[in-house]
Amino acid sequence: MTLLRLNNITRRFPLGSPLYGPRKYLVAVDGVSLDVEMGRTTGIVGESGCGKSTTGRIALGLEPPDSGGVLFQGLPLPRIDSKKWRAQRRQMQLVFQDTLAALDRRMTVSALVAEPLAIHGIGDTASRKECVAELLHGVGLGEDHGMLYPHQLSGGQRQRVVLARALAPKPSLLVCDEPVSALDVSVQAQIVDLLMDVQQELGLGLLFISHDLRVVRHVSDRIVVMYLGRVVEQGRADAIIDQPAHPYTQALVSAMPRLPGGFDHYVALPGEPPSPTDRPCGCPFHPRCPLARDVCRQSLPELLPLGPERQVACHLVRH
Numbered sequence: 621m622t623l624l625r626l627n628n629i630t631r632r633f634p635l636g637s638p639l640y641g642p643r644k645y646l647v648a649v650d651g652v653s654l655d656v657e658m659g660r661t662t663g664i665v666g667e668s669g670c671g672k673s674t675t676g677r678i679a680l681g682l683e684p685p686d687s688g689g690v691l692f693q694g695l696p697l698p699r700i701d702s703k704k705w706r707a708q709r710r711q712m713q714l715v716f717q718d719t720l721a722a723l724d725r726r727m728t729v730s731a732l733v734a735e736p737l738a739i740h741g742i743g744d745t746a747s748r749k750e751c752v753a754e755l756l757h758g759v760g761l762g763e764d765h766g767m768l769y770p771h772q773l774s775g776g777q778r779q780r781v782v783l784a785r786a787l788a789p790k791p792s793l794l795v796c797d798e799p800v801s802a803l804d805v806s807v808q809a810q811i812v813d814l815l816m817d818v819q820q821e822l823g824l825g826l827l828f829i830s831h832d833l834r835v836v837r838h839v840s841d842r843i844v845v846m847y848l849g850r851v852v853e854q855g856r857a858d859a860i861i862d863q864p865a866h867p868y869t870q871a872l873v874s875a876m877p878r879l880p881g882g883f884d885h886y887v888a889l890p891g892e893p894p895s896p897t898d899r900p901c902g903c904p905f906h907p908r909c910p911l912a913r914d915v916c917r918q919s920l921p922e923l924l925p926l927g928p929e930r931q932v933a934c935h936l937v938r939h
């Protein structure tokens with residue numbers, strides 16, 4: 621069952637002052653559609669600035685799209701800050717990267733995990749205490765950790781606290797925005813495994829955002845590849861990794877550590893993505909694409925089906 625649906629979402633931000641000539645806009649998200657199924661993970665991958673976080677914020681209702689719609693459990697998101705929205709927010713929680721900024725350093729771990737319960741009016745003091753102990757246990761922390769302050773924890777332990785706080789209101793959707801990017805590789809694996817265990821136990825839908833295809837591949841059932849605000853390819857994770865169709869996805873896959881039986885044709889990806897304030901004509905990827913032809917410089921490729929459950933936006937792919 622579809623838990624979250626983004627339907628042709630667009631978001632642009634004004635640039636400069638309105639006093640000096642016609643206003644210019646930066647298009648951060650351009651016509652993005654994706655689904656998150658209950659109990660499943662949709663991963664968004666792409667380079668810095670491609671619009672992943674903006675998409676995540678729109679999915680959570682923290683930012684309105686300029687056009688397009690967000691459906692949660694089949695219904696449009698209520699207006700931000702309405703009573704209905706606050707009730708719904710309980711169902712949708714955010715886990716993000718900067719744990720030290722996210723956690724009030726004057727509060728103990730127990731108080732931090734109890735806070736969302738109090739905000740949402742869940743339980744009384746005694747039952748909240750029990751609930752905090754269960755939540756800490758669930759994310760692999762002991763009772764002793766409850767008495768510590770955020771700065772007394774390691775990065776991995778702080779990420780566990782952030783996860784316990786997100787799980788406290790019993791959400792059905794977690795949006796995880798680069799949740800492990802600040803951690804050592806070995807700790808990343810522990811947190812990713814924990815997320816997957818928690819997901820299985822609670823049947824959560826996950827929208828998992830990362831620039832790192834290695835991590836996204838590990839957690840995701842479906843992968844959405846974004847480039848300069850647009851989806852260039854999406855489909856089942858195994859299909860995307862085994863047979864990437866878009867030259868950009870091919871470059872991302874070929875840059876991952878080699879896997880036995882995996883993709884073995886290396887595609888170099890030169891340069892940086894162009895600025896979203898100055899998007900190239902035609903396919904946004906053409907200035908870096910080793911296969912680009914005239915048509916790629918002239919017209920924007922549509923995202924079209926490529927077999928079942930797969931879509932690609934590339935002039936060079938036979939649909």
Ligand SMILES: Nc1ncnc2c1ncn2[C@@H]1O[C@H](COP(=O)(O)OP(=O)(O)OP(=O)(O)O)[C@@H](O)[C@H]1O
Pocket residue numbers: 633634646647648666667668669670671672673674675831896
């Ligand atoms: N509030 C804002 N005002 C103006 N521009 C913004 C705003 N939020 C995001 N942007 C711009 O929109 C584009 C997409 O940003 P976004 O943070 O969504 O990308 P991202 O893929 O998550 O990148 P990163 O991983 O670096 O955060 C960027 O060019 C960014 O500078």
